[in-house]
Amino acid sequence: MSGTFTKAMARNVFYGGTVFFFLLFIALTFDTMQGLPKSDNRAAITPAVAAGKHVWETRNCLGCHTLLGEGAYYAPELGNVYKRRGPEFIKAWIQSMPSNTPGRRQMPQFNLTDKELDDLVEFLKYTSEINTQNWPPNIEG
Amino acid sequence: MMPPDPRPIHATPARALGVWTFLIAATLVTWLVGERGAHGPAVVALMFGLAYIKGSLIILEFMALRRAPLMWRMLTLGWLTSVCAAIAIAYWKGMNS
Amino acid sequence: MNTPAYTLDARAADATAPTPHLPGDLAIWIFILAELLAFGVFLVAYAFARSGDVAGFDARQLGLDRDAGAINTVLLLTSSFFVVRATQAVAAGACARASGWLVGAIGCGLGFVVIKVFEYAEKFGAGVTLSSSTFDMFYLSLTFFHFMHVLLGLVILAALWLGTRQRRYGPDNMNGIESGAAYWHMVDLVWLILFPLVYVMR
C-alpha cells in the first residue's frame, strides 16, 4: 500500500485517543452522578438499609443470586423479590432453609437474627424501588 | 528522468476557493430552509442532497482523497452514502408511521 | 528535468500520473474511520429514534437556534478551507504563510467553541439535560461528542501551528500536517451531516 505509516503517529493517536475517550467517560460519569439522585432511590437509604446491605454482602448472596441482574445465575433475581414475594415470605423462606429435598439446589442456613432479617428485607425493599428503566421485563426477574 | 511524484495533489488555491464558495452557498440554502420552517420530503431530499455533495467535496477536495487509492475513497464516500441513505430510510419510515 | 518537488497544478499531475497516495498517516486514517463509524451509528440511531416519535422530536427541535448552527457551519467550513491553504503553503515550502493560515483556522474553530458555549449555556438554563427528553439526549450527546472533537482538533491545529513555526514541515515532510488536516476535515464532515439532521430536518 502506498502511504505513510509511522510509529510516532500511531503512538500519538493512541495517547490522544485514549485521553480523549477517557475524558469523555469522565464527563458522562459526572453527568450520571448529577442525575443519580433522581433514579437511585437514595432517599430511602436508612441505617437499616445500610445494615441490610452489610448482611447481604457478608453472606455472599451474590454467589448464587443476581441483584439487578448482576451476580451468579444459580438462583433467582432478588432485585425485585420484595415486590414478588413480600417481606414476610422472604423472612420465612430464609429461616426455613435448607430444604434438604434430595437433588434440589440448596440454600444454606445463615442463622440470621430477627434484626438482621428485618435489615435485609429493608435493603431488598430499597433495591426494588430503584429506577431500573423497567428491568426486569416481568415480575419473575 | 525523475520518478513520478508519489505525493497526492492538493487542490489549487483557486480550486479550493471555488469549493469553499460552493460549500458556503449550500449552507445558506440549508439555513434558509430552517429559517422558513420548510419541511416535507422534497425539502429534506434537497437538504441532504446538498449535504451529500458538500460531504463529498470535503472528502475529495479538502481531505484530498481524490487521488488516494480507491479503497480509501470507497470507505469514506461509502460512509457518507450509507449514513445519508439510512437517514433517508428513517425519515421515510417516520412519515409513514 | 526541473520539475518542482511538489506541484499544485492538477493537470500537470495528471500528465505524470502520480501513484495513488493517501495523504497523511495510516494510523490517523484508521482512527478517523473508527470515529466516523461511531458518529455514523450515533447519527443513524438519532434518525431512527426520531422516526418512532416524529411529533415529539419536531416539537423539541423548534427550540434550537438554527442561526447559531448555520454560523457555526460557516465557521467550520472556512476553518477547513484555511487548513487546506495551510497544507498548500507547506507543500510550496512556505511554512511562515502556513502558520498564518493556521492561525485563521484556529480562530474560526475558537469562534465555533464560543458560539457553542453560549448555545449550551442557554440550553442548560432552560433545563435541557441528557435526561430531559429523548430528543434532548440525542441533541446534547451528538453535539457534545462533536464539540469535544472540535476541542481535540484545535489542540491538533495548535500543534501543527507550532510545527510550522518551527519549520518542521515542508514539501518533503508532509505527513504531520496532512494527518492533522485530515482529522480537522473529519470534524467538519461530521458537522455537515449533524447540522441538517438535528437542527433542520423535520
Add this chain to the structure above:
Amino acid sequence: MKYKSQAVAMPYFIAAIGLFVGQILFGLVLGLQYVVGDFLFPSIPFNIARMVHTNLLIVWLLFGFMGSAYYLVPEEAETELYSPKLALGLFWIFLAAGALTILGYLFVDYNTLASATGNDILATMGREFLEQPLLTKIGIVVVALAFLFNISMTMLKGRKTVINIVLLLGLWGLAVFFLFSFYNPTNLVMDKFYWWWVVHLWVEGVWELIMAALLAFVLIKVTGVDREVIEKWLYVIITLALVTGIIGTGHHYFWIGTPAYWQWWGSIFSALEPIPFFAMTVFAFNMVNRRRREHPNRAAVLWALGTGVMAFLGAGVWGFLHTLAPVNYYTHGSQITAAHGHMAFYGAYVMVVITIMSYAMPILRGRQANSNKAQVIEMWSFWIMTISMVFITLFLTGAGILQVWLQRVSEDPMPFMMVQDQIALFYWMRLWSGVGFAVGLVLYVVSFFIKGKEPEAVAA
C-alpha cells in the same frame, strides 16, 4: 533465555498452571451442582465454590501476567531484572496470600471470615469477583506496587520498547483501577457503577493492553517479522480497543439505576468493541503468514493464532450478541451472560497466558522448543480445551435462549426455578463439555513431562 533473571518467571508459570487446575476442578463442581443441586452441600455450597472458581481464575491470570512480565520485560529492555530477589519474595507472599484466601473461603464461614479480617472497618467483601477479604485486597495492592516498581525500574534502566511501554501501561492501569474495589458505598447504584470501573475497565480496558503486548511479543519472536511493523499495529489495535472499550463500559449501565441515556451510549460504543478483536485476529494471522522463519515451537504459534480467533469469538461475537440495550433488556443476568463470560475469558486471557507460557517455558527449561512428541500432546490439549470451550459456550447459549424465552419473553412467564428444571439437559451437556475441558487440561499438564529430542529450527 537471554537474561539470567528471566528465570524468576518459572515459579509464576508453575503456580499459574496449578491454580488453573484448581479453577477447573471447582468449575466441574459447579457444573454438577447446577444439575445435582445438593452435591457437596452443605460442606461446599454453590456460592463458595463459585467464589473459589472465579477468584482462582483471577489469581492465576495475575500470576500469569506477572510471570510474563518478569520474562518479557528484561528481554525487551535488554537488561537484567532490577531485583530478582524481590520478584521471588513477592512470589511466595502472593502465593501464600492467595492460598490462605482460598482456604479461608473453603474452611471458614464467610461471615466469620469477614469480621475476622476487618470487613467491619472497611466493608469491601461480598461483591462479585471482589469477594477477597480486606487484608487480601491490601496484599494485592502491596504486591502489585512492589512488582510494578521492580519491572518499571527494569524498563527504565534499559531499552524502552513499545511492547514494554504498553505492557507496563496495562499493568499500572490494572493496579490503579483495582483501587476502586475499596470503594463500596451503601448506595447500591453507586456501588455497582464503580464496581464496573474495576471489572470492565480491567477486562475490556487495561487487560487488553496486556494481552496485545504479550501477543505482539510472542509474534515478534516466533515469526521474525520486523519489530517496527508489529509495534505500529500494536498501537493501532490498542487504540481501537480503548476508544470503543472505555465508553463501552456503558453497556453495564442499562438497568442498574443509572440514567437512560447509557442505553444509547453503551449500545453504540460497545457495538464497535468487536472491531479491535477482529483487528487482532487479522493481525496475528497476517504476521504468521509473513513469517521470515519457521520457529521450532509450533505449539506456541498455534496458541497465538488461537488467542486471536477465540478472543474475537468470545469477547467480540458473543459480546455483541447481547450488548444492544433492546436485546440486553431480555438477556441481562441470564445464562447468555455466562456463555459470553466463559468464552471471552478463555479466548482472551487464558489463551494469551498459555501462549506466552508455551513460548517461554521450553526456553526457561533450556531449549528452544519442546520435543515433537511433547508439542503434539500440547496441540491436542489446545484442540480439546478449545473445542470443549466452544461447546460449553454453545450449550450455555442454548440454555440462555430457552431461559430468556420461558422466563422473560413469554406471555405467561415461568418462575426462575421452574425454568431451570426445563433447561437441565443443556446443563448436563455443558457439564460433559466441562469434563472434556478438564481432559484437555490434564493433557496440557502432561505435555510438560514428555521428554524427547529438541526439534531443529528451519529457515522459511
